[in-house]
Amino acid sequence: MLTYIVKRLLYSLPIMLGVSIVCFMLVHMAPSDPLVSVLPPDASDDLKKQLMALYGFDRPYVEQFIKWLARAITGDLGTSIRTSRPVVREVMTAVANTLSLAAFATFIGFFFGILFGFIAGYFRGTWIDKLASVISVIGVSVPHYWLGMVLVIIFAANLGWLPPTGAGPGGSQNWIWNWEHVRHMVLPAITMSVIPMGIIARTIRALVAETLSQEFIVGLKAKGLSSFGVLRHVVKNAAPTALAVMGIQLGYLLGGSILIETVFSWPGTGLLLNDAIFQRDLPLLQGTILVLATFFVVLNMLVDVVQTLLDPRVARS
Amino acid sequence: MQPNTAAAVAPAYASDAIERSPGYWATVWQRFRRDPVAVGALVVISALILMAILAPWITPQDPYKGMALRRLRPPGTEGYLLGTDELGRDMLSRLMMGARLSLFMGVTPVLLAFLVGTSIGVAAGYVGGLLNTVLMRTIDVFFAFPSVLLAIALSGALGAGVTNGLISLTVVFIPPIARVAESVTTGVRARDFVEAARASGAGALSIIRHHVLGNVLGPILVYAMSLVAVSMILASGLSFLGLGVRPPEPEWGLMLNTLRTAIYTQPLLCALPGVMIFITSISFNLLTDGLRSAMDIKA
Numbered sequence: 027m028l029t030y031i032v033k034r035l036l037y038s039l040p041i042m043l044g045v046s047i048v049c050f051m052l053v054h055m056a057p058s059d060p061l062v063s064v065l066p067p068d069a070s071d072d073l074k075k076q077l078m079a080l081y082g083f084d085r086p087y088v089e090q091f092i093k094w095l096a097r098a099i100t101g102d103l104g105t106s107i108r109t110s111r112p113v114v115r116e117v118m119t120a121v122a123n124t125l126s127l128a129a130f131a132t133f134i135g136f137f138f139g140i141l142f143g144f145i146a147g148y149f150r151g152t153w154i155d156k157l158a159s160v161i162s163v164i165g166v167s168v169p170h171y172w173l174g175m176v177l178v179i180i181f182a183a184n185l186g187w188l189p190p191t192g193a194g195p196g197g198s199q200n201w202i203w204n205w206e207h208v209r210h211m212v213l214p215a216i217t218m219s220v221i222p223m224g225i226i227a228r229t230i231r232a233l234v235a236e237t238l239s240q241e242f243i244v245g246l247k248a249k250g251l252s253s254f255g256v257l258r259h260v261v262k263n264a265a266p267t268a269l270a271v272m273g274i275q276l277g278y279l280l281g282g283s284i285l286i287e288t289v290f291s292w293p294g295t296g297l298l299l300n301d302a303i304f305q306r307d308l309p310l311l312q313g314t315i316l317v318l319a320t321f322f323v324v325l326n327m328l329v330d331v332v333q334t335l336l337d338p339r340v341a342r343s
Numbered sequence: 344m345q346p347n348t349a350a351a352v353a354p355a356y357a358s359d360a361i362e363r364s365p366g367y368w369a370t371v372w373q374r375f376r377r378d379p380v381a382v383g384a385l386v387v388i389s390a391l392i393l394m395a396i397l398a399p400w401i402t403p404q405d406p407y408k409g410m411a412l413r414r415l416r417p418p419g420t421e422g423y424l425l426g427t428d429e430l431g432r433d434m435l436s437r438l439m440m441g442a443r444l445s446l447f448m449g450v451t452p453v454l455l456a457f458l459v460g461t462s463i464g465v466a467a468g469y470v471g472g473l474l475n476t477v478l479m480r481t482i483d484v485f486f487a488f489p490s491v492l493l494a495i496a497l498s499g500a501l502g503a504g505v506t507n508g509l510i511s512l513t514v515v516f517i518p519p520i521a522r523v524a525e526s527v528t529t530g531v532r533a534r535d536f537v538e539a540a541r542a543s544g545a546g547a548l549s550i551i552r553h554h555v556l557g558n559v560l561g562p563i564l565v566y567a568m569s570l571v572a573v574s575m576i577l578a579s580g581l582s583f584l585g586l587g588v589r590p591p592e593p594e595w596g597l598m599l600n601t602l603r604t605a606i607y608t609q610p611l612l613c614a615l616p617g618v619m620i621f622i623t624s625i626s627f628n629l630l631t632d633g634l635r636s637a638m639d640i641k642a
Binding site for chain 1: 621624
């Protein structure tokens with residue numbers, strides 16, 4: 027098992043290299059000049075060349091990439107073209123905000139996803155199962171940005187219970203876990219939790235239903251085990267796969283928050299990306315994507331390792 | 344159904360009936376037909392496609408012509424069944440017309456990714472060895488990005504527009520399809536009939552065409568179909584962000600974006616384009632679920 031875990035850790039290295047190549051290419055794939063957002067339209071060729079040299083855009087791609095990667099590893103993601111601030115600082119502030127939102131959304135989504143999935147799987151074939159299935163299909167089909175708007179219409183515009191946008195009085199820098207701030211988080215977090223809830227409910231339902239239909243369950247029941255005891259076995263069997271799906275969903279939450287953050291003006295990575303894209307701030311775009319993708323790679327690795335620890339069969343397959 | 348009932352009613356034709364026993368797809372269709380939810384979803388999708396095709400001829404008003412005097416009328420206004428948008432254009436006409444771009448942007452990337460992803464996956468799965476390693480490890484790199492993030496990053500870097508949106512979404516859907524295609528193909532390659540074909544001297548391409556594709560296309564197709572719902576939401580999401588389709592073209596995601604400013608004055612009106620996206624994506628999900636159980640494929 028240890029060999030497997032070491033192998034899995036090492037395997038992340040080439041993946042990270044590939045990810046950084048993709049991120050690096052994002053800037054050079056862009057049809058316009060990387061400096062288009064700061065240069066006046068009538069800039070002289072001389073000025074253009076000077077700026078290109080300043081940012082190092084005039085060097086060969088391979089050289090640029092190696093330099094960029096070497097700096098990225100030491101935590102230097104370059105400077106934002108628009109604000110001239112270090113990209114790392116902008117990204118880290120945003121990541122912190124996205125993480126607190128994602129944590130809240132994860133809690134809601136996982137809790138209800140597991141609950142619905144488990145109930146539906148346990149009472150498979152009954153109306154409870156059908157109801158839970160309907161909820162999970164709606165969860166995976168609803169355009170979440172639209173759901174966000176609908177929630178704003180209902181709870182902010184009509185009922186006035188919760189604020190429609192923003193992150194609260196602390197703004198983007200000083201987030202605190204108190205009600206004054208958390209109430210700003212409720213609507214975006216619910217919106218965000220809907221997709222993982224649907225997917226997790228579906229997965230758990232299938233896992234529980236499948237486990238319950240296996241012969242050893244019949245054996246356990248025949249042996250006279252209480253239904254609670256049987257349930258314990260079901261949980262043990264379903265846990266590794268369920269965990270893997272949940273880990274990936276957490277990653278999707280981090281990456282998929284851009285649309286929701288735009289709807290709610292939540293000062294996280296999504297809003298940052300949005301700014302980077304529309305102000306053509308390519309280093310910022312590159313840096314944000316690299317940080318988010320790194321999170322995702324590390325998360326996937328952790329999920330695999332934990333899954334192996336829980337279920338040694340994984341390592342052997 | 345028919346051959347079996349014929350056999351039961353008229354035993355004299357029994358041998359005839361066995362010869363005409365339904366093929367695989369006929370059996371799938373028979374099972375599919377008995378699933379009311381799936382059939383309902385198919386009807387809704389067909390209606391949407393029909394609406395998209397016929398839109399230029401059946402819209403009650405000109406979907407591009409606005410009038411400042413009748414901006415943001417609520418649904419139910421005389422002459423404008425679903426009201427008017429922020430530029431005074433008829434909502435119903437724009438929603439009907441919007442079906443064209445929205446469906447196109449949602450379905451095309453999956454189709455393209457199906458072609459490319461299946462090619463990559465089948466090649467990797469059938470040839471194996473070094474080719475498999477190179478192709479699948481490259482695919483793994485793209486898997487390291489959450490799909491929404493990758494789509495937005497690519498189209499953000501490429502710039503707004505329908506073509507760039509299509510390219511980004513296609514790139515997003517190739518890796519998952521290729522992975523499924525690879526694993527299904529690897530499974531089929533190990534089967535005896537492929538070994539038999541190889542032993543009798545068939546070439547790789549001929550084996551793939553005659554023995555592999557027929558067995559792998561079904562599962563890959565169903566998997567690809569399950570991505571259409573995601574693709575619809577993502578494509579409209581790109582337009583919602585201001586990437587993808589550009590105004591004044593009607594597209595549901597873009598309409599949702601431009602109507603956001605009226606969220607307090609005309610909430611019902613603002614929600615309409617989202618309802619269309621929702622209906623489409625849930626229909627595709629239900630259709631795929633129905634097809635999957637009719638084909639007896641595990642999710």
